[in-house]
Amino acid sequence: MRSTFYITTAIFYANGPLHIGHCYESVLADSLARYHRARGARVHLLTGTDEHGMKIERKAAAAGRPPQAWVDEIAGAVRHVSDRLGISYDDFIRTSEPRHVTAVQAIFTRLWEQGDIYLDQYEGWYCHYDETFWPAGRVLPGDLCPQCSRPLEWTREPTYKFRLSKYASAIAALLVRPGFVVPESRCNEMLAFVRQGLDDIAVSRTTVAWGIPVPFDPAHTIYVWIDALSNYITALGYGTADSTLYRTFWPADLHVVGKDIARFHAVIWPALLLALGEPVPAGILGHGWLNVGGEKISKSRGNTVDPLPLIERYGVDAVRYYLLREMPFGPDGNYSEEGLVHRTNTDLANDLGNLLSRTTMMIDKFVRGVVPAPGAGDGVLEAATAQAVRAVEQHMERLQPADALAALFRLVSRANKYIEEQSPWSLAKKPAEAERLGGVPAGTQIRRGAPLFPRIQE
Numbered sequence: 001m002r003s004t005f006y007i008t009t010a011i012f013y014a015n016g017p018l019h020i021g022h023c024y025e026s027v028l029a030d031s032l033a034r035y036h037r038a039r040g041a042r043v044h045l046l047t048g049t050d051e052h053g054m055k056i057e058r059k060a061a062a063a064g065r066p067p068q069a070w071v072d073e074i075a076g077a078v079r080h081v082s083d084r085l086g087i088s089y090d091d092f093i094r095t096s097e098p099r100h101v102t103a104v105q106a107i108f109t110r111l112w113e114q115g116d117i118y119l120d121q122y123e124g125w126y127c128h129y130d131e132t133f134w135p136a137g138r139v140l141p142g143d144l145c146p147q148c149s150r151p152l153e154w155t156r157e158p159t160y161k162f163r164l165s166k167y168a169s170a171i172a173a174l175l176v177r178p179g180f181v182v183p184e185s186r187c188n189e190m191l192a193f194v195r196q197g198l199d200d201i202a203v204s205r206t207t208v209a210w211g212i213p214v215p216f217d218p219a220h221t222i223y224v225w226i227d228a229l230s231n232y233i234t235a236l237g238y239g240t241a242d243s244t245l246y247r248t249f250w251p252a253d254l255h256v257v258g259k260d261i262a263r264f265h266a267v268i269w270p271a272l273l274l275a276l277g278e279p280v281p282a283g284i285l286g287h288g289w290l291n292v293g294g295e296k297i298s299k300s301r302g303n304t305v306d307p308l309p310l311i312e313r314y315g316v317d318a319v320r321y322y323l324l325r326e327m328p329f330g331p332d333g334n335y336s337e338e339g340l341v342h343r344t345n346t347d348l349a350n351d352l353g354n355l356l357s358r359t360t361m362m363i364d365k366f367v368r369g370v371v372p373a374p375g376a377g378d379g380v381l382e383a384a385t386a387q388a389v390r391a392v393e394q395h396m397e398r399l400q401p402a403d404a405l406a407a408l409f410r411l412v413s414r415a416n417k418y419i420e421e422q423s424p425w426s427l428a429k430k431p432a433e434a435e436r437l438g439g440v441p442a443g444t445q446i447r448r449g450a451p452l453f454p455r456i457q458e
């Protein structure tokens, strides 16, 4: 068992509110954090917002707002959704906070002083949307971005570069470490990419004003990935007078990120840490995307789903349950409101709700609302429960809450079936058998209330 567990979500771009896909990531990380807390570990769950860069600068300008005012508002909205979703985060980092800005500048200066960062020229294809330079070989016909299919711009400017190439073999060695990147299919993609060799990467821009200035050359702004990735350690006070949290929690046990940014986490991030002489994270979970109507969620397709009305209508437990239960491990999953309603009705209202209401009803009716002392039962439910607990542990250790929930709901079905087999309503009529009605902590006073998960009209 672990004594500490440090887990992070990606930091969300402050260019709009969170949609249901982002929420999946938060709920996934939160379920793992809660699991480890329940197991007694000291857990630190970090989430937050990624607030710099051209995309956000442009968004703020389009909204007629100064960038800081814009990101303040979006960060507030992201925090609000995280709270409504029940994300039990221990810290929420914003990359425009002084604690982050100062630490990133120190990291950049140190890498420059030790020769891992050098001044160069960059000329090439750049995607403003993804804030990524693309090698000519990856550019799609029509000079389009291989990731988002938007038009690329040919860019030429002085830039500081990070010597990523120097770390290629160290990264390849990391990638073969079991569990470093999961699922394995994603890890294999990374390995194939790294084995082609790694180029040094641009880490500053002179054409973006909204960001952290390079301290020794303020015409340059630190390019998003050094800024963004560092959040995982700046939030712990890395390099500051008080690095207690850093010493307690680093290296991270798990970075939970989507497949689109797994590469940055599995390649650039460990290289930066190796350059800083710091340990690398233990694991990176590159989850699939939650699509809507089989398509990637995007504003331009108009298929974004706002989680707040769903939480309002169906309750936070139903939304969380649906997200965790429906998403497969690795591949993309699909969201639909009908699916959410159906899952809620079948699993929560019918199976779990039925079990709860029958149990409380029987305690209320047969033993006047007081849970009797456990009787000498046949051990069937005890055995099924112990088996479910083992299965949940195994699945959660493998980062698969969907399977953990499936195991739990097998127990719920078994318990429902058990009640039918035992028909306690007939036992209650025979005083000699009354002892067998036990099985839950004795003396607990049970009151029946409204159903936890009322059925929803489908």
Ligand code: MSP
Binding pocket: 010, 011, 012, 013, 020, 021, 022, 024, 025, 050, 228, 229, 230, 231, 256, 257, 258, 259, 260, 261, 288, 289, 290, 291, 296, 297
């Ligand atoms: N700011 C960067 C991450 C920097 S981490 C040092 C970023 N932000 S994002 O807002 O675009 O995405 C945040 C996270 O949400 C990413 O892990 C991304 O993969 C995830 N998702 C975005 N859309 C998603 C779905 N439709 N489904 C599941 N995850 C989704 O990337």
